[in-house]
Amino acid sequence: MTLADWIEQLPFLNQLTADEKRRLETDAQLVEVPSHTKLFSPGDECGAFLLVIDGSVRVQMVGDNGREIVLYRVESGQTCVLTTACLLSHEAYNAEALTEEKTTAIALPARAFQEFLATSNGFRDLVFASYGQRISSLVLLVEEVAFKRIDVRLAQFIARHKDSNGVVKKTHYDLAVELGSAREVISRQLKEFEKKGWIELHRGKLIVKKPEDLKSFISHHCD
Structure with a gap:
């Protein structure tokens, strides 16, 4: 599909x-x-605003x-709040981003982004709605x-991400990154879960054996 096709079909651009x-085209x-491509690193300048069409960026x-x-x-249908913040503040990135799968996006150069923000109510609403939602999730x-x-x-992460067979395809390191903890801490906790019979550990994955106990x-600790 061409850029024009995507612009016409994407629901989140209907307000334009x-x-x-x-103009966007x-x-x-x-x-x-x-x-697995790095899109930006700490210290990089932001050159464009991205609207992700398909794929995933971590x-x-x-x-x-x-x-x-x-x-x-x-x-899909989302924008990067750090990119928006960098474009608004004219400051460099303080984090990094990598594609987790092949990703298709609309890239709007910084100059055009500023012009759209100043002249388009629809575009401005799109940008700040996404910005607000992401800030809430970061809080x-x-x-x-x-x-x-x-x-x-x-336990919450395991419960949310297990598939229909109770499998979570994540390494101990992956889980540590997701939760902002040390690998050793996660490994120790997983061993405790396994001792209780809640999960079964395998190389590169775990299997939930007692979902109700988990x-x-x-529930007991979130009430």
């Missing part, structure tokens, strides 16, 4: 006028990025000690990391 869609470009921070934490993912992330027990957060544990 016909003239604004034509002229100023933007359609980009396809392979899986945005994360890496501490001085090498620990990583996933801040959020940008998926919840900070609250979880700062105040919620890691065993409860781990659910009961979560």
Whole structure:
């Protein structure tokens, strides 16, 4: 599909006028990025605003000690709040982003982004609605990391991400990154879950054996 086709079909661009869609077609470009490609790193300048059409981009921070934490993912119909913040403040990125699968997006250069923001009510609403939603989710992330027990957060993650067979295809390291913890802490907690019979650990994955016990544990500590 061409850029013009995507612009006409994407629901989140419906609020743009016909003239604004034509302008977007002229100023933007359609980009396809392979899986596992780094899109930006801390210190990079932001050159374009991205509207993800298909795929997934993981945005994360890496501490001085090498620990990583996933801040959020940008998926179909979404924009990156850090990119928006950098374009608005004219500051460099303070995190990194990588594609988790082949990703297609509309890239709008910084100059055109500023012009659209100043002249298009529909575009401005789209940008700030996405911005507000993402800020709310980041506040919840900070609250979880700062105040919620890691065993409860781990149990919640497992419960949310197990497939229909009870399988979670994540390594201990993957789980540590997702939850902003140390691999050793996650491994120790998983062993505790396994001792209780809630899960079964395998290389690169785990299997939930007692979902009701896991659910009961979560409910008890979240009431």
